[in-house]
Amino acid sequence: MDAMRALRLNLDSAALAANWRWLEQQGGRAACGAAVKADGYGLGARGVVERLAEAGCRDFFVATWDEAVRLGPLPEGASLAVLHGVREPDLPIAASLGARPVLNSVEQVLLWKSAAAGEPCDVMIDTGMNRLGITPEESRTGLLDGLEIDTLMSHLACADEPGHALNEQQLFTFRGLRGAIPARRYSLANSAGICLGARYSFNLTRPGISLYGGVQRAEAEGQIAQVVRPEVEVLQVRTLPEGATVGYGATFTAQQPMRIAILNIGYADGYLRAFGGKGAALAGDLACPVVGRVSMDLIAVDVSATDVRAGDWLGIDYDLARMSLATGLTQYELLTLLGDRYERRWA
Ligand SMILES: *Cc1c(COP(=O)(O)O)cnc(C)c1O
Numbered sequence: 001m002d003a004m005r006a007l008r009l010n011l012d013s014a015a016l017a018a019n020w021r022w023l024e025q026q027g028g029r030a031a032c033g034a035a036v037k038a039d040g041y042g043l044g045a046r047g048v049v050e051r052l053a054e055a056g057c058r059d060f061f062v063a064t065w066d067e068a069v070r071l072g073p074l075p076e077g078a079s080l081a082v083l084h085g086v087r088e089p090d091l092p093i094a095a096s097l098g099a100r101p102v103l104n105s106v107e108q109v110l111l112w113k114s115a116a117a118g119e120p121c122d123v124m125i126d127t128g129m130n131r132l133g134i135t136p137e138e139s140r141t142g143l144l145d146g147l148e149i150d151t152l153m154s155h156l157a158c159a160d161e162p163g164h165a166l167n168e169q170q171l172f173t174f175r176g177l178r179g180a181i182p183a184r185r186y187s188l189a190n191s192a193g194i195c196l197g198a199r200y201s202f203n204l205t206r207p208g209i210s211l212y213g214g215v216q217r218a219e220a221e222g223q224i225a226q227v228v229r230p231e232v233e234v235l236q237v238r239t240l241p242e243g244a245t246v247g248y249g250a251t252f253t254a255q256q257p258m259r260i261a262i263l264n265i266g267y268a269d270g271y272l273r274a275f276g277g278k279g280a281a282l283a284g285d286l287a288c289p290v291v292g293r294v295s296m297d298l299i300a301v302d303v304s305a306t307d308v309r310a311g312d313w314l315g316i317d318y319d320l321a322r323m324s325l326a327t328g329l330t331q332y333e334l335l336t337l338l339g340d341r342y343e344r345r346w347a
Helices: 013-026 037-041 045-055 065-071 088-097 106-116 165-180 191-195 320-327 331-336
Strands: 007-011 059-062 079-082 100-103 120-124 148-153 185-187 228-240 258-263 280-283 286-291 299-302 313-316 343-346
Touching: 013 045, 013 191, 037 045, 037 065, 037 331, 045 059, 045 065, 045 343, 059 065, 065 079, 065 088, 079 148, 088 106, 100 106, 100 148, 106 120, 280 299, 320 331
Parallel strands: 007 343, 059 079, 079 100, 100 120, 120 148, 148 185
Antiparallel strands: 007 228, 228 258, 228 313, 258 299, 280 286, 280 313, 286 299
């Protein structure tokens, strides 16, 4: 028997699918995949994959083999690539799952050649980010000869920064690689890269954050819908006299008599202390500001203007763009911080 939780994530299937379709259209003729690493950016990778497969998505990306295993069986016709590539101990799992490693270094290429030469793989070339990937020079030494490359990819470092010179440089370098390295498909763009125009899309795009409601560039404003809405139960309502203080450190003082609601969410749920004085609960459309510090499992919000009672459920304002500005957390952090104490409810 499961205990009834007092904290949930309402997840919008229609918004997720609509975001994928918009990203797919922006990519022109390219297929549109989906990055579902970090448990689907906190939403739950399994639920995301099932819904996107239904929308038509066939190409999924996780970071590690552990994530690939946890994902469970893939939907019919779907394929999975593992972005961090393959280490010696991963080889048995790689063979049994049939997911492709994204080979990221000379060592990984040699390992794959010796262990699984005829099996399809992806290859990451570093075109300027200096994170993962073999260098363009390494790729020209014959190193990749004999590999069965499904997708040759690179990753943009500054796609979310308007007019950054590195975008065109990386595009130019990647075009050169496409001419030199045979592969079934070529892939460069993440969510923000898709917004740079179809020139960046090649055969396959790899959006993550924008599937889940993140807006990284002006082109996506008004096109990408919110997917994630936390909702939380009111544990208590308290009436405060003027001068009473709230929470650890007594950082908030009531300037007049007021009512506060104590809610079952805190920094252990990813609702970090950065939301103190910045975040709000939602009673219908009415914003109820967070007062005092965020605790590990609790917050207090001002419900003076409402008739909220213990046992009611309130929304939490989780507009990613606005909350990112307010808290200084990135939209990526806001999503991937969401912990496992939420009941995830797809509608
Ligand atoms: C995470 C990741 C993506 C998705 O990036 P978003 O900015 O979330 O769209 C695409 N490609 C690679 C290699 C990644 O690591």
